[in-house]
Amino acid sequence: MSQNRDFGPPKIIKNQGSHHPINQVKDSIIDFLISLGFEIADGPEIETEEFNFDMLNIKESHPARQMHDTFYVNNKSHVLRTHTSPVQIRGMLNKKPPFAFISGGKVYRKDDDSTHLPMFHQIEGIYVDNNVSFSNLKDLIYKIVHFLFGEDIKIRFRPSYFPFTEPSAEVDILSKDGKWLEILGCGVVNPIVLQNCKIDNEQYSGLAFGLGIERIAMLKFGVLDIRDFYKSNLDFLSQFK
Amino acid sequence: MKLSYQHLKQKINSKLNKNELSDKLFQLGHEHEIHDDIYDFEFTPNRGDCLSINGLLRDLKLFYDVSISNDIFNKSINTLSLNFNNNVKKHCSNISFLKIEVDEVSQNYNGELKEYFDDMDVKRNNFFTDISNYISYETGQPTHCYDALKLGNYIKLDFLDKKVKFETLLGKIIELNKGDLVFFNENNDVINLAGIVGGINTACSKNTRSVIVECAYFDPEAIIGKSVLYDIRSDASHKFERNTDPACHEYVLRRFLRIIEKHANINKIELFSESNAHEKKTIVPFRINKINSVLGTAIEKSKCSEILKRLGFYINEDSIEVPSYRHDIQNSNDISEEIARSIGFDKIKSTNFKITFNKDSKIFSQEDRLKNLLTENGFYEVINNPFTSQNNEDAIEIDNPLDSSRKFLRQNLKDSLIDNLLYNERRQQDSVKLFEISNVYSSSPDANKRLIGIIASGRIDKNYRDFSKFIDKKYIGSIFEGIIDLNQLNIVDISRESLNTKLKHPITYIEFLLDSSIKINYSSEVSKTLPINNFKYSPVSDFPRSIRDLSYSVKDPAKFKILEERIYEFRDRLLREVFIFDYFHNEKQSEIKIGFRFVFQSNEKTITENEVNNIIDQIINNTVSIDSVSIPGLK
Numbered sequence: 021m022s023q024n025r026d027f028g029p030p031k032i033i034k035n036q037g038s039h040h041p042i043n044q045v046k047d048s049i050i051d052f053l054i055s056l057g058f059e060i061a062d063g064p065e066i067e068t069e070e071f072n073f074d075m076l077n078i079k080e081s082h083p084a085r086q087m088h089d090t091f092y093v094n095n096k097s098h099v100l101r102t103h104t105s106p107v108q109i110r111g112m113l114n115k116k117p118p119f120a121f122i123s124g125g126k127v128y129r130k131d132d133d134s135t136h137l138p139m140f141h142q143i144e145g146i147y148v149d150n151n152v153s154f155s156n157l158k159d160l161i162y163k164i165v166h167f168l169f170g171e172d173i174k175i176r177f178r179p180s181y182f183p184f185t186e187p188s189a190e191v192d193i194l195s196k197d198g199k200w201l202e203i204l205g206c207g208v209v210n211p212i213v214l215q216n217c218k219i220d221n222e223q224y225s226g227l228a229f230g231l232g233i234e235r236i237a238m239l240k241f242g243v244l245d246i247r248d249f250y251k252s253n254l255d256f257l258s259q260f261k
Numbered sequence: 262m263k264l265s266y267q268h269l270k271q272k273i274n275s276k277l278n279k280n281e282l283s284d285k286l287f288q289l290g291h292e293h294e295i296h297d298d299i300y301d302f303e304f305t306p307n308r309g310d311c312l313s314i315n316g317l318l319r320d321l322k323l324f325y326d327v328s329i330s331n332d333i334f335n336k337s338i339n340t341l342s343l344n345f346n347n348n349v350k351k352h353c354s355n356i357s358f359l360k361i362e363v364d365e366v367s368q369n370y371n372g373e374l375k376e377y378f379d380d381m382d383v384k385r386n387n388f389f390t391d392i393s394n395y396i397s398y399e400t401g402q403p404t405h406c407y408d409a410l411k412l413g414n415y416i417k418l419d420f421l422d423k424k425v426k427f428e429t430l431l432g433k434i435i436e437l438n439k440g441d442l443v444f445f446n447e448n449n450d451v452i453n454l455a456g457i458v459g460g461i462n463t464a465c466s467k468n469t470r471s472v473i474v475e476c477a478y479f480d481p482e483a484i485i486g487k488s489v490l491y492d493i494r495s496d497a498s499h500k501f502e503r504n505t506d507p508a509c510h511e512y513v514l515r516r517f518l519r520i521i522e523k524h525a526n527i528n529k530i531e532l533f534s535e536s537n538a539h540e541k542k543t544i545v546p547f548r549i550n551k552i553n554s555v556l557g558t559a560i561e562k563s564k565c566s567e568i569l570k571r572l573g574f575y576i577n578e579d580s581i582e583v584p585s586y587r588h589d590i591q592n593s594n595d596i597s598e599e600i601a602r603s604i605g606f607d608k609i610k611s612t613n614f615k616i617t618f619n620k621d622s623k624i625f626s627q628e629d630r631l632k633n634l635l636t637e638n639g640f641y642e643v644i645n646n647p648f649t650s651q652n653n654e655d656a657i658e659i660d661n662p663l664d665s666s667r668k669f670l671r672q673n674l675k676d677s678l679i680d681n682l683l684y685n686e687r688r689q690q691d692s693v694k695l696f697e698i699s700n701v702y703s704s705s706p707d708a709n710k711r712l713i714g715i716i717a718s719g720r721i722d723k724n725y726r727d728f729s730k731f732i733d734k735k736y737i738g739s740i741f742e743g744i745i746d747l748n749q750l751n752i753v754d755i756s757r758e759s760l761n762t763k764l765k766h767p768i769t770y771i772e773f774l775l776d777s778s779i780k781i782n783y784s785s786e787v788s789k790t791l792p793i794n795n796f797k798y799s800p801v802s803d804f805p806r807s808i809r810d811l812s813y814s815v816k817d818p819a820k821f822k823i824l825e826e827r828i829y830e831f832r833d834r835l836l837r838e839v840f841i842f843d844y845f846h847n848e849k850q851s852e853i854k855i856g857f858r859f860v861f862q863s864n865e866k867t868i869t870e871n872e873v874n875n876i877i878d879q880i881i882n883n884t885v886s887i888d889s890v891s892i893p894g895l896k
Contacts, residue, residue, distance in 0.1 A: 029846060030725070030825065030841050030844060030855075032724045032725070032726050033723075033724050034722060034724065035639040035692075035723055035724070036636060037635060037639045037641045037694060038636055038641055039632055039636060039642050040641075040642040040644050043642060043644070056614075057615075057619040058616065058619070065700060065702070066657070066702055066709075080482055081481045081485045082306070086486045088486075088661075092659070092660040093657050093658065093660060093670075094660075095660065100659075118618050119618075120616045120619060126700075130661065130663065137646070138648065139646040147616065151554065153554060153555060153557030154555060154556045154601065154609060155556065155557025155610060155612045156557060156611075156612055156613075156614045158611035158612075159611035159612060159613055159614040160614040163614065176287075176607060177607050178287055178288075178290055179288075179289065179290025179598065179601070179602045179606060180290060180305055181290075181305035181307045181589075186592075186595055186597075186598055187555070187556075187597055187598035187601050187602075187606075189606055208555055208597075210594060211592060211593075212592070241796065241797060241798045243798060249644070250644060250645065250646065251684070252643040252685070253684070253688065253801055254641060254685050254688075254690050254693065255688070255802070256801045257641045258641065259798045259799065260798070
């Protein structure tokens with residue numbers, strides 16, 4: 021038997037391909053969030069201004085609504101969604117609390133340089149129930165960040181501003197070289213948004229979070245130029261098996 | 262927005278260094294970088310009230326005793342007889358014009374004005390504009406200075422009813438659009454693009470001794486977007502877009518006068534003021550239970566009250582009156598954020614997050630199965646952006662594209678995948694197998710769909726069984742045999758004739774809808790997700806690779822494994838890849854013939870023949886010394 025093994029032909033190794041690294045990161049996070057009890061929701065990439073902005077308390081005067089930040093289509097009747105938040109609006113209109121769901125996918129903003137792309141990926145989540153607080157949100161964010169970067173990572177919560185959450189926070193992690201790096205945004209769902217979705221904002225409250233997949237992938241893999249993900253270069257893609 | 266550490270520190274009655282203050286500013290949500298003694302802030306767009314020294318000091322009152330300057334002009338001011346016609350009171354509720362005449366102006370600035378220009382590295386302009394810039398820095402309220410002799414006694418504020426050419430005070434000529442909010446003079450010439458930039462026709466100069474200072478509140482909706490549209494990024498537009506304090510005008514103008522007083526003899530002061538809105542106060546119910554419920558805390562009402570008072574809120578038993586500069590405060594959640602900022606977001610304890618009404622329900626979709634099937638057969642997933650120059654009949658057009666080459670949304674995946682394939686072929690890849698899954702959109706009602714596109718060309722694989730075989734329709738069909746009904750798949754060859762390529766191998770392509778009509782009989786349920794590890798990718802080289810093959814004869818099969826080990830254990834920084842591309846065991850003659858392919862590439866430069874030959878020589882010397890191993894034909 022050993023003779024056969026020693027003198028046998030070399031093993032035929034089939035070259036394995038790979039899922040795109042952005043989808044690997046996205047799917048990892050989605051799987052983790054599903055394990056916490058979130059359901060997946062989906063929505064269109066071409067959205068109305070009502071769902072993309074108005075329902076989310078993003079007023080006409082907000083810079084995001086200007087032509088230089090958002091892609092408009094069909095004679096300004098629709099936009100390419102600038103975030104995955106409209107999926108949350110659609111979900112909230114269709115469900116009664118309590119609910120918890122996540123949406124992930126492509127979003128579009130009118131940017132194109134070494135750190136911004138006109139198309140990128142986000143995952144957002146929302147949880148609405150009785151007595152949901154900022155304190156619950158912090159625990160969820162710790163769970164997500166520890167999943168992504170390990171239990172030893174140092175985390176900082178900073179006050180920030182998103183029209184659809186209040187209070188709003190940005191979350192930083194401390195890098196090995198001592199710099200704080202922003203990784204996600206989150207907050208308590210703004211009662212105005214709950215009201216827009218016909219949810220009793222005195223009885224229910226919610227938390228929401230969103231993260232940019234490319235940002236997480238760049239930090240995890242040490243990729244410096246976001247454009248590398250989209251060159252479809254096999255020398256690049258083959259490293260993510 | 263740049264603010265000086267020293268200018269803040271002067272007003273804070275506490276010993277603190279730059280970094281201690283920086284930590285407090287981060288706690289308040291004011292993200293910044295520190296360059297020498299300057300904080301460079303990126304304030305959130307809802308905090309227009311912080312865009313000044315005084316604004317930031319109001320927030321820092323949470324932690325320190327601060328003194329906001331009370332050094333103002335205290336004398337009475339006569340009324341200015343001005344013919345002002347405000348046709349847009351809804352968008353400009355409060356406005357004042359202060360006329361000032363001086364004898365001479367000092368070229369030597371003193372006090373806070375000198376410190377501002379010295380410390381902030383700001384270019385001086387003319388006396389009145391310099392004071393206007395300083396006042397904006399200190400108070401957050403932009404003012405505009407007209408040369409009174411050029412302006413006359415008539416001003417009108419209105420929306421433009423037609424396109425008009427306008428020369429800014431910086432000499433830039435722009436074409437204003439209908440609907441822009443502007444000031445006119447008595448000749449109906451535009452003299453100021455409201456809240457953005459003044460005109461050259463009424464601009465102050467170094468000789469100006471009589472000035473009219475405009476101090477206004479503009480509705481952000483009337484200002485937003487103009488500065489970007491006309492590429493005029495002024496301090497005033499930045500502040501007006503983020504909202505200003507409608508109740509600060511008298512204080513600001515008296516501060517303005519006080520600074521003038523320190524530098525010049527004032528001959529005459531007259532003031533015109535118009536206030537069209539009764540002061541609208543925002544009142545929020547004071548609900549301590551709601552605040553604690555939003556935050557998940559147990560803070561006492563007295564503590565909340567103390568925090569809010571320090572921030573300038575007026576507290577009643579059951580209500581909170583919001584100061585006029587805090588446009589961001591509307592409800593109890595906003596109040597909760599104020600409390601959280603003062604405590605520190607990091608100091609709020611986390612409490613267990615648990616969803617009890619759903620269960621872990623990972624479902625492997627047919628899309629997941631298809632992706633696993635393809636990657637197990639050597640295909641790589643790619644993601645392309647959807648923008649294209651191709652205007653098909655039903656294509657959705659972008660109203661404001663990045664450029665003309667990205668004016669439409671693609672309706673198929675084929676064109677992007679062909680580009681991806683040719684890109685890799687140009688990078689000397691002799692086997693390219695790619696797929697993409699994406700939604701595509703079109704103006705036809707039934708044409709919004711989810712597609713998979715699969716493209717491949719070149720060698721089937723690198724292993725010695727498949728190295729000499731080339732991808733064709735039969736090979737692609739074999740991947741799906743027994744998994745998808747082949748009658749549902751339209752596998753095609755793409756002609757290379759119109760493509761910019763000299764290669765001859767067929768390009769094989771399939772594209773099909775991912776919907777319920779496709780049944781995928783493949784059971785792989787492995788999650789192709791990332792382990793949480795420390796994997797770091799290696800930057801990809803853009804230099805050409807060099808390939809060498811060595812074909813060995815091994816007479817004693819027992820020595821074959823030794824040869825294999827020596828080759829695979831050989832290391833060189835230029836050697837990127839080794840694999841067996843040919844293998845034949847002639848049992849009658851007891852001889853193994855085996856071919857190894859070596860791929861060389863540098864990250865720094867194009868490698869030379871000599872460098873490759875040297876490495877190959879080392880490999881040969883390492884291997885032909887094995888008993889019974891030779892390279893036929895080697896001299």
